[in-house]
Amino acid sequence: MEFKKCERCGCFFISEDNVCCHCKPKDRADTIKLQNFIEENGAGFSIEEISAGTGITTKNLYRFGEIQNISGTAGKTEFKPNIEL
Ligand SMILES: [Zn+2]
Incomplete structure (x- = not known):
């Protein structure tokens, strides 16, 4: 385990996640x-x-x-999540 810097609030915490325990529910709400x-x-x-x-x-x-941008479709976009939604 190592100290990580929360990607949302910038505080330091120890976890496997990219955000601290206070920001995790906010991340979840945002992804919803x-x-x-x-x-x-x-x-x-x-x-x-x-x-x-x-x-x-x-x-x-x-x-x-x-x-x-979806190739060949002007103005069309596609969201590719890199986290679990
Ligand atoms: Zn945080």
Whole structure:
């Protein structure tokens, strides 16, 4: 076990996670919001638009996954989560 710096609040903690125990529920709530937004609105949004629509900071959105342009489809995006939703 080693000290880690929380990716949300910057405090130091000991855990296998990337965020501290105080921020874990916030991460969970944000990923649920993100998932709901994508289910309701579909693809075609930039990370900034998703941030505005969900209230999740772009920094956290980049942590949760990648929003990529679907090749050959102008303006269409696809969210590729890199955490468990
Ligand atoms: Zn934290």
